[in-house]
Amino acid sequence: MRGVSETMMGIAWDTWRAESEGPTGIARRQQTRLAELVEFARSASPYYRRLYRDVPDVISDPRQLPRVGKRELMENFDDWVTDPHLTLAKLRSELLSDLSRLGSYYRGKYLVVTTSGTTGEPAVLVHDRFSWVVVNLVVRVRERRTLVRAVDVRAFLRRGLRAAALVAGGAHFAGVVLTESARRRAPIIARRVRVFSVLRPLADLVQELNDFQPTLLYGYPSAMLQLAAEQQAGRLRIRPVVAISSGENLSAVGRATIAAALGCRVTERYLSSEVPALTSQCRNGAFHVNTDWYILEPVDADYRPVPAGVTSHTVLVTNLANRVQPIIRYDLGDRVTVAASPCLCGSPFPAVTIEGRAGDLVSFGAPDGRTVTVVPLALGSVIEGTAGVRRFQAIRTGPQTLRLRLEVSAGADRARVQKTVEERLGSFFAAQGAGPVTIDHAEEPPRTDRGGKFRQVWSA
């Protein structure tokens, strides 16, 4: 258990202090927390105990430790976690297969989310309560001037706070788990915060949003772009105060389109299920790494450190706040560039640019000749939500064709997985009013593009 001093107030105070103490104070916190995490992982995680056999007793630099990858960790899940009561099989049967338990704490202690991430490898991530306390406090302290401003708060007081989460439902993904977890806290929150799953037909979403009249939108920018078009067409009539984009990259054009059509301020959060409060956006729009609670190491294809100003091949991250499932030098798969010069905002935390997944919409033909646009993440969740799918890529090759590259799990029947994916996509396209769309199963497995980037859904 964590010490008494590290209570909510203690963490909030420490988060303030770290910022004012500057780089030396931040580095000291990082080093102490890393040493404690490594010691804990060695004693409570059989996986790390084996992995760190030859690692020195005292750790002062993350580079003294071997890196870890999603695939090995998932294959050793029961040894990876530090609570012997947790097993992947039990998590799947008792929680993940049950949508009525979305957002509930597993065994009263853990929030569990599933993800595919940008490398397309599905993962199951477990956070303890301490990890979420840190996330909430870091966001509140470091994004106090950017995420929601005083002027927005006054608008919420006047018009009421009603938040619509534009995320993918149908599985325990981070966006929906966090929203449902907030709703479980109190009925007053449950009435004011709702998930509008982007997997559902657009016409239904538009009607429900017109009834709900959200003042705050958060979630995928591609879904917001869809709503912007509906608002311009006069079918959607909402007046949000703020739209918080996360889960996908937001382009400058996308931001301007959403702001103009919905008449609201558009802000951005980088959210990763493994390291939820990795960065905070400052007044100048830069993302600063919260290096007192997370470590970010940009590396090249051979895992050598990459200097500031150079785009990395991938990035190794460490979550210093989560003990139940230690994430230490974990290959996240994202390409990042650390800023070469200090940010004008004066923050002591390094600024970074992260290339997340692209939020470009893909469009398909409808029987009546119209075009139906779908959110790439919605399409992706239908495919990766199919039992037996390990990794995939979906390429729109024409208005009525989708090429699929599938990698199936060990022991899965490929033909059966392909058939199930086809059926699920068929119902998805029908619900969206698109189709029929022919699924063309590719011979080749999923692969990275020439730049070394792994994309999941795009238009050829």
Ligand SMILES: [Zn+2]
């Ligand atoms: Zn800044």
